[in-house]
Amino acid sequence: MSEFIIREITPEDDVELALVLRKVLLEHDVPKVGTAYADEALDMMYETYNIAKAAYLVVEYDGRLLGGAGVAQLENCDDNICELQKMYFLEEARGKGIGYKMMQECLRKAKEYGFSKCYLETMPNMLAAQKLYQKVGFKYLDNPMGDTGHCSCPVWMLKELL
Structure with a gap:
């Protein structure tokens, strides 16, 4: 029986991962400009x-x-703040607690690296994601932080890392 495996990315994942991430972004009607969709890093x-x-x-x-x-x-x-980036899952992975596990692992890594806060940006229609972010302690902000290059992402959140 197969199970979900969370692991570090490898070079062999790049092509498939870019396709997965862009598919999820299109599914959520995310603009192709000013969001992760246009990031060169996706490839x-x-x-x-x-x-x-x-x-x-x-x-x-x-x-x-x-x-x-x-x-x-x-x-x-200039602050000791990390960003939660490119957290997207295909529909078949949603609603199974994987997002929560992934979030916990990312926050564990952020603490391990010595960051004091974690910032994220998302889209208004990604309500399930926002609910998860709130569940783990992210709070809404009135303004963006840093320079993510995602001018089309109008929802900003921050979490203190204890």
């Missing part, structure tokens, strides 16, 4: 996260990638 996720104080985790089931999430330093922010 080279292993290389993007193969740096100090950064990690990207994928979820695999039966040899197929179903999504992932990562953490890295928030760009152009």
